[in-house]
Amino acid sequence: MARFENAHWMFIVNPAAANGKVGRIWPGLEARIAERLQLYEVSHTRYSGHGIELARKAVQSGFRHIIAVGGDGTNHEVTNGILQQDLIPSRDIFYTLLPVGTGNDWIRTHRIPRQLDAWLDMLEEGFLTVQEVGLVRYRLENEQSQRYFVNVAGMAYDGFVVHYGEKWKAWIRNRFFYLLLILRCLFLYRLTGGIILADDKRIENRFYTINIGICRFSGGGMQLVPQADPRDGQLALTYAGPVSKMGVILNTWRFYNGSIGRHPKIELLQARTVEVGSLPGEKGIPLEADGEFLGYSPAAFSLVPAALTVIVPSPE
Ligand SMILES: Nc1ncnc2c1ncn2[C@@H]1O[C@H](COP(=O)(O)OP(=O)(O)OP(=O)(O)O)[C@@H](O)[C@H]1O
Numbered sequence: 001m002a003r004f005e006n007a008h009w010m011f012i013v014n015p016a017a018a019n020g021k022v023g024r025i026w027p028g029l030e031a032r033i034a035e036r037l038q039l040y041e042v043s044h045t046r047y048s049g050h051g052i053e054l055a056r057k058a059v060q061s062g063f064r065h066i067i068a069v070g071g072d073g074t075n076h077e078v079t080n081g082i083l084q085q086d087l088i089p090s091r092d093i094f095y096t097l098l099p100v101g102t103g104n105d106w107i108r109t110h111r112i113p114r115q116l117d118a119w120l121d122m123l124e125e126g127f128l129t130v131q132e133v134g135l136v137r138y139r140l141e142n143e144q145s146q147r148y149f150v151n152v153a154g155m156a157y158d159g160f161v162v163h164y165g166e167k168w169k170a171w172i173r174n175r176f177f178y179l180l181l182i183l184r185c186l187f188l189y190r191l192t193g194g195i196i197l198a199d200d201k202r203i204e205n206r207f208y209t210i211n212i213g214i215c216r217f218s219g220g221g222m223q224l225v226p227q228a229d230p231r232d233g234q235l236a237l238t239y240a241g242p243v244s245k246m247g248v249i250l251n252t253w254r255f256y257n258g259s260i261g262r263h264p265k266i267e268l269l270q271a272r273t274v275e276v277g278s279l280p281g282e283k284g285i286p287l288e289a290d291g292e293f294l295g296y297s298p299a300a301f302s303l304v305p306a307a308l309t310v311i312v313p314s315p316e
Contacts, residue, residue: 003126004124004126005038006039007039007064008039008040008041009037009040009041009063009065010041010043010063010065010066010067011040011043011067011098012045012054012055012058012066012068012069013026013042013043013044013070014044014045014068014070014071014073014077015045016045017071017073017100017101017102018070018100018101019102021100022069022070029069029098029100029116032120033120036120037120037123041063045070045074051068051070051076051077051080052078052080052081053081054078054081055078055081055082055085056081056085057081059081059088059093060085064093064094065093066078066082066094067096067097068095068098069097069098070100070101071099071100071102071104072103072105072106072151073101074101075097075106075151076149076150076151076289076290076291076292078097079148079150079308080147080148082095083148083304083308090307091308091309093309094128094311095308095311096112096123096310096311098116098119099114099119100114103218103220103291105151105152105215105217105220105291106150106215106217106290108216108217109151109216109217109230110131110215110310110316111313111314112313113313118313122311122312122313125313126311127311127313127314128310128311128312129231129309129315130231130306130307130308130309131150131230131231131308132231132233132303132304132305132306133148133149133150133307134148134149134150134153134235134289134301134302134303134304135147135149135301135302135304136148136153136212136289136299136301138294138296138297138299138300139295139296139299140296145294145295148304149214149289149290150214150215150290150308151214151215151217151218151290151291152211152212152213152214152216152218152225152228152290153211153213153287153288153290154211154218155207155211155276155286155287155288155297155299156189156192156194156208156210156285156286157185157186157189157209158209158210158211158288159285159286159293159296160188161181161185162286162288162291162292163286163288163293164181164184164188165178168181183249186248186249191206191207191208192278192279192282192283192284192285193205193206193278193282194206194210194278194282194285194297195275195276195279196210196239197275197276198269198271198274199272199273201271203239203267204279205242206241207239207240207241208240208241208243208248209224209238209239210237211225211237211238211239212235212237212301213225213235214228214235215230216236216258222256223255223257223258224238224255224260225237225238226258226260226261227261234270234271234272235271235272235273235302235303236269237269237271237274238261238267238269239266239267239269240263240266242265243266247265251263272303273300273302273303274300274301275298275299276299276300276301277298277299283296284296285297285299
């Protein structure tokens with residue numbers, strides 16, 4: 001438990017989160033925050049990816065208490081800024097999310113409250129947990145790149161949905177439209193032949209989906225990696241080979257109740273490293289992390305232990 005009486009907080013606010021709602025409600029939120037916190041500053045993101053830069057700069061200018069305001073995408077960017085800077089160990093930064101996005105899946109693992117008064121109580125009490133994070137190296141436009149992720153990364157169909165959904169960003173905040181989009185992608189997505197290397201286990205197949213999780217919830221409350229534990233030193237890996245479209249639709253309930261592993265065509269594993277590549281002659285397999293589209297295979301996943309200190313509402 002940490003007491004934050006003298007903390008100087010940096011709020012990194014994504015005004016575009018929740019389809020622009022955050023920009024509209026922030027002044028009201030800030031007025032209530034100002035009643036409870038003594039010392040804080042606010043930075044607003046101006047474009048996609050800006051959260052990474054703002055968080056890195058905040059650490060460089062001395063902030064050790066950082067809060068992202070938005071949803072899972074903002075969470076992804078701000079934690080990446082904290083993890084990418086090399087001035088101080090990332091775990092020495094106290095971090096949390098003020099969840100005002102649409103899906104807010106990462107907070108489900110840590111039970112971070114959405115209600116502002118309860119959230120401010122959480123800051124006052126100052127319980128901490130330290131979670132591991134994933135690191136993925138991948139390809140984008142023939143360049144090698146890398147990114148951290150704190151929740152779940154998805155490849156194949158999951159990467160395709162996020163990439164396709166970028167065109168419809170303004171609409172997918174609507175749950176019904178999001179389900180329609182998922183359904184449409186089911187008919188558009190073509191399976192790619194690939195190889196997964198999970199530690200020393202080699203799996204070759206045409207993959208419908210591949211998920212690599214640190215925490216367990218994604219896609220608005222789905223549990224595609226129910227075996228994920230952010231402190232167990234392992235990446236949770238779930239994959240499925242070819243499944244019929246009707247099979248996917250009829251088993252949707254399993255995505256939500258954590259019983260996905262009972263489907264005979266879905267495999268759940270744990271591994272310290274995971275590599276995913278496509279078979280010769282096949283195109284790259286699309287990749288997303290924490291709901292943000294990144295690029296394509298070959299992708300190599302590893303784990304950074306005890307990398308992120310998170311302020312949570314109760315001891316974990
Ligand atoms: N100023 C900005 N203008 C436009 N887009 C931005 C800006 N700042 C950040 N973004 C992008 O906004 C996107 C959405 O943010 P975020 O995911 O936090 O909200 P959300 O989609 O409502 O929440 P969730 O992912 O939990 O459903 C992110 O992909 C981020 O890169």
